[in-house]
Amino acid sequence: xNSTINQMINRGSIRKxxxxxxxxxxxxxxxxxxxxxxxYANTQAYSIIVVEDEKKRELLYNMTTGTSGKGMTFIQKAPxxxxxxxxxxxxxxxMKKENLDMHIHESMEALLVGAVDVGILLEATTVAAEALGxxxxxxxxxxxxTKSIIEAFNLPKYTYPICGLALGYPDTGIKIxxxxxxxATVYHDSYDDNAFDKHIEVYNKYMEELYNSxxxxxxxxxxxxxxxxxxxxKEQIDTYKNQGFDI
Amino acid sequence: xNSTINQMINRGSIRKxxxxxxxxxxxxxxxxxxxxxxxYANTQAYSIIVVEDEKKRELLYNMTTGTSGKGMTFIQKAPxxxxxxxxxxxxxxxMKKENLDMHIHESMEALLVGAVDVGILLEATTVAAEALGxxxxxxxxxxxxTKSIIEAFNLPKYTYPICGLALGYPDTGIKIxxxxxxxATVYHDSYDDNAFDKHIEVYNKYMEELYNSxxxxxxxxxxxxxxxxxxxxKEQIDTYKNQGFDI
Numbered sequence: 001x002n003s004t005i006n007q008m009i010n011r012g013s014i015r016k017x018x019x020x021x022x023x024x025x026x027x028x029x030x031x032x033x034x035x036x037x038x039x040y041a042n043t044q045a046y047s048i049i050v051v052e053d054e055k056k057r058e059l060l061y062n063m064t065t066g067t068s069g070k071g072m073t074f075i076q077k078a079p080x081x082x083x084x085x086x087x088x089x090x091x092x093x094x095m096k097k098e099n100l101d102m103h104i105h106e107s108m109e110a111l112l113v114g115a116v117d118v119g120i121l122l123e124a125t126t127v128a129a130e131a132l133g134x135x136x137x138x139x140x141x142x143x144x145x146t147k148s149i150i151e152a153f154n155l156p157k158y159t160y161p162i163c164g165l166a167l168g169y170p171d172t173g174i175k176i177x178x179x180x181x182x183x184a185t186v187y188h189d190s191y192d193d194n195a196f197d198k199h200i201e202v203y204n205k206y207m208e209e210l211y212n213s214x215x216x217x218x219x220x221x222x223x224x225x226x227x228x229x230x231x232x233x234k235e236q237i238d239t240y241k242n243q244g245f246d247i
Numbered sequence: 248x249n250s251t252i253n254q255m256i257n258r259g260s261i262r263k264x265x266x267x268x269x270x271x272x273x274x275x276x277x278x279x280x281x282x283x284x285x286x287y288a289n290t291q292a293y294s295i296i297v298v299e300d301e302k303k304r305e306l307l308y309n310m311t312t313g314t315s316g317k318g319m320t321f322i323q324k325a326p327x328x329x330x331x332x333x334x335x336x337x338x339x340x341x342m343k344k345e346n347l348d349m350h351i352h353e354s355m356e357a358l359l360v361g362a363v364d365v366g367i368l369l370e371a372t373t374v375a376a377e378a379l380g381x382x383x384x385x386x387x388x389x390x391x392x393t394k395s396i397i398e399a400f401n402l403p404k405y406t407y408p409i410c411g412l413a414l415g416y417p418d419t420g421i422k423i424x425x426x427x428x429x430x431a432t433v434y435h436d437s438y439d440d441n442a443f444d445k446h447i448e449v450y451n452k453y454m455e456e457l458y459n460s461x462x463x464x465x466x467x468x469x470x471x472x473x474x475x476x477x478x479x480x481k482e483q484i485d486t487y488k489n490q491g492f493d494i
Contacts (some may be wrong), residue, residue: 095472
């Protein structure tokens with residue numbers, strides 16, 4: 001099998017990293033591969049912040065502790081932690097240079113271009129890092145307090161933090177989390193509202209056994225329900241608008 | 248150099264495809280690699296629609312013609328065209344199974360989870376397809392008429408179309424579009440509002456020469472200005488809200 005495909009099919013998140021140093025050259029190679037990935041009309045409306053400062057790592061970690069007081073320790077311990085930011089401050093500079101006004105920040109389209117392009121970058125960084133033997137885990141939880149991030153990282157108007165990504169050499173083996181069968185996700189010419197229903201029981205049973213074997217008494221739907229039962233991110237729109245965006 | 252890194256660093260979009268058929272098995276391999284990429288808490292809140300129907304291809308093509316009447320012909324001609332949809336209909340089904348209410352659709356967080364995860368999928372599909380010798384191009388222009396897409400593809404409540412992706416064997420060589428130097432994109436511990444300013448002139452000059460060599464009398468900033476000078480996507484929020492979302 002093709003080595004890239006093989007790597008992708010056997011991919012799993014790594015949440016425990018060895019203390020092995022990641023060379024600057026390695027990170028540079030990863031990021032050069034990353035930025036060559038597709039970007040909306042080659043706009044490159046994003047920034048990546050390498051978070052090294054311990055206090056800033058702690059700020060991000062504190063967002064993940066929730067009520068249990070136990071957070072994602074890898075945010076503090078990972079050799080590399082990257083913060084991905086959607087960035088129309090750059091587009092605004094381009095427009096000013098051409099003596100024109102920017103408009104995209106006035107509609108939902110900015111959020112779509114910005115978030116999709118950050119998603120593309122996240123996956124590119126993940127694939128490139130894993131090709132070089134590193135492990136990775138994406139962190140959406142940095143969105144729990146975007147206001148503090150904006151302050152701490154001096155994010156200007158027309159920018160908004162989207163995701164974090166921890167990188168390092170793995171200290172554990174990869175645990176692959178199987179996905180729903182393709183039939184539940186991939187449709188032909190029309191949305192099939194029954195496809196997911198057909199597969200949920202079998203997938204849930206399979207995942208329950210997997211979680212049990214890993215020492216967790218849960219199922220996929222129970223786990224999802226625990227994540228999604230509470231309101232989330234209600235304050236984000238205010239922070240987003242304070243950054244100069246409308247929707 | 249590592250073959251995956253080599254492929255990513257030398258990546259460029261392909262907009263002209265050969266008539267060579269893409270085997271079902273090839274697409275299946277690509278999509279199996281794709282869905283194994285990271286997804287927010289393994290939620291898999293997405294659907295991928297393989298668009299084969301000629302009328303549906305035409306509908307998508309017509310969104311790209313603009314005022315010139317000349318659209319992205321590859322939307323009709325590419326052997327494979329995929330439509331990527333953010334999908335909280337599935338999360339809602341999971342919550343119902345657990346007798347709980349979904350809340351994420353009430354805030355901006357749904358759009359962030361949905362769009363980022365589609366971005367991750369887009370890049371995963373791109374990398375996997377290119378590893379197997381195919382070319383690709385992402386199409387954001389399908390957002391010009393999300394309302395018609397929702398009708399044509401029967402997209403239910405709590406779903407929203409995000410991007411298209413054309414795949415096929417290349418009929419042309421890859422033209423690599425160089426990106427801004429990493430120093431303009433990657434910062435350390437804090438946003439550097441001067442970094443972009445420092446590089447824009449050199450990059451713009453370089454890109455102007457590149458565009459000229461390709462027969463186009465433009466520069467990067469001129470091209471960006473032509474894309475971004477008009478309001479875009481103002482109607483999307485209404486369509487999005489009609490799908491059951493709030494922000």
